[in-house]
Amino acid sequence: MAASQGGEALGGRVWAWQRTQFSDDKVIVADAPERYTLEFMQDGRVQLRADCNRGGARYDAGAGRTLTFSPAATTKIGCPPGSQGAEFLRQLSLVSGYLFASGNLVLTLRLDTGSMYFAPLPR
Numbered sequence: 001m002a003a004s005q006g007g008e009a010l011g012g013r014v015w016a017w018q019r020t021q022f023s024d025d026k027v028i029v030a031d032a033p034e035r036y037t038l039e040f041m042q043d044g045r046v047q048l049r050a051d052c053n054r055g056g057a058r059y060d061a062g063a064g065r066t067l068t069f070s071p072a073a074t075t076k077i078g079c080p081p082g083s084q085g086a087e088f089l090r091q092l093s094l095v096s097g098y099l100f101a102s103g104n105l106v107l108t109l110r111l112d113t114g115s116m117y118f119a120p121l122p123r
Contacts, residue, residue, distance in 0.1 A: 008100045010040040010061060015105050015118035020091055022114035028087065034121065036088045048092070051085035052077045057092075067098045067107065091116055 017036035019029045030036050032051075039047045046059045046069065055074030061067050069092050079085050095116070097108040105118040 008103075010067075010098065010105070011042055013123065014039045014121040016121050017088060018104075018117045018119050020109075020114055020116045022109075023112060026114075028084070030088075031082070031084060033119070036084065037121065038092075038118065048072060048074070050074060050088045051083045052079040053085055061098070065097050065099055067095055069093065069095055 015038045016033040017030045017038075018033055019027055021027050035049060035051045037049045040059065041047065044058055044060070045056055047056050048054070050072075053074040053076065055072050057072040058070040059067060072089055072092065074089070091109065092107075094109040094113065095107045096110045099106050099108070103120065105120075107116040107118070109115065
């Protein structure tokens, strides 16, 4: 389980996507955060939910709080119109690092193009 310098860890909770803030000031807000989640497992896998689809990927959390995901393997259920599942998965493919801010998880995107913000779901 990857931990930050403050003792906070990626694992041990389910993280719900709240929004993504891009460097060009564009913001995408999750319409239903509980439908877009990540759960980091100790064995290097991440379980995810992307709206009506579920799946997983491998993750690598390295020195300096770098973070990368392998391509996600998910179910292929057709989600209702307006689903943000494909966009959520696209953004995860761009993740390059992580940090914690006020108990929340922030995933930074490659080339400083933006950040995905997650809050822990109640246990």
